[in-house]
Amino acid sequence: MDTRALSTVSSDASIEQVVDIIRRDGGVIIADFVSPATLKSLTDELDSYLKVTPCGVDPYFAGTQTRRVARIIGRSDTAVEVALHPLFLGTARQILQTPTHVWVGSDRIEMAPDIQLSITQAIQIGPGQGLQPLHRDDATSLWRHPQYGREARLQMMLAISDFTEENGATRVIPGSHQWDDERMPTQEETVAAQMKAGSALLWIGSVYHGGGANTTDSPRTGLTMAYDLAFLRLEENHFLSIPVERVRQLPGAMQRLLGWSASSTLLGWVEIDGQMRDPQELLGMPAFSEPGKGF
Ligand SMILES: O=C(O)CCC(=O)C(=O)O
Numbered sequence: 001m002d003t004r005a006l007s008t009v010s011s012d013a014s015i016e017q018v019v020d021i022i023r024r025d026g027g028v029i030i031a032d033f034v035s036p037a038t039l040k041s042l043t044d045e046l047d048s049y050l051k052v053t054p055c056g057v058d059p060y061f062a063g064t065q066t067r068r069v070a071r072i073i074g075r076s077d078t079a080v081e082v083a084l085h086p087l088f089l090g091t092a093r094q095i096l097q098t099p100t101h102v103w104v105g106s107d108r109i110e111m112a113p114d115i116q117l118s119i120t121q122a123i124q125i126g127p128g129q130g131l132q133p134l135h136r137d138d139a140t141s142l143w144r145h146p147q148y149g150r151e152a153r154l155q156m157m158l159a160i161s162d163f164t165e166e167n168g169a170t171r172v173i174p175g176s177h178q179w180d181d182e183r184m185p186t187q188e189e190t191v192a193a194q195m196k197a198g199s200a201l202l203w204i205g206s207v208y209h210g211g212g213a214n215t216t217d218s219p220r221t222g223l224t225m226a227y228d229l230a231f232l233r234l235e236e237n238h239f240l241s242i243p244v245e246r247v248r249q250l251p252g253a254m255q256r257l258l259g260w261s262a263s264s265t266l267l268g269w270v271e272i273d274g275q276m277r278d279p280q281e282l283l284g285m286p287a288f289s290e291p292g293k294g295f
């Protein structure tokens, strides 16, 4: 195997440097991504939620010794700063918003896709948790590789605790963003994104990765957030324009077609008690898909 290492840069690296390394390796670690004060606030805020959140129920992907707390922007002002961190947002814009053009009549109009904040989740891998299966996060969008010139996602994992080989640091296959869709990822090809608390891993949606196994007796805590391409969002915003009382009266099929549903590829879920659940449960309807049935 010719697995490459992951590079680490300091937080005064330029967006261009970060983008260049990501284009080459698929991911990069940024040392001291947040200040000690920001790390302390996040640790306290996230701990207050994590300590009352049960572990996952899905042995396959989410992990039964892993706690996951989402809805982070609704819960933490400090997380807003992290989401807007110039190196995270700037890198996302640079990688995802590559311009293209469309014709409208005789006008050739240059456009760039928008981006939206996608998953925001504290992930605490507890002692005894085994390896998460390796995956590409752009599988949620059924992205194909080699891509048609565009990445779908730029993701960040901020280490809230130290990340080590032993405690379940995210495992990454550098260079795997260049693989086609037939090549199967193997754990032997991975490297652990080892980093100190306060540092962050940035990686693109086409890179194979997965949570590591925690063989220590302390939890590994991280905060992940991702920016996704927003060009397949829906033209009309039904979530705001149709009152929830009206949605409740609609047939289940209509509710799902309006987006009150989670997709089979793990898009559109809502966190309820630490589980990634189907929004139809919020409408008091039977779940459309059982918890844990992701890709
Ligand atoms: O927890 C980690 O290190 C990675 C988690 C992950 O990749 C995921 O849940 O999609």
Ligand SMILES: [Fe+2]
Residues within 6 Å of the ligand: 135, 136, 137, 209, 210
């Ligand atoms: Fe992932």
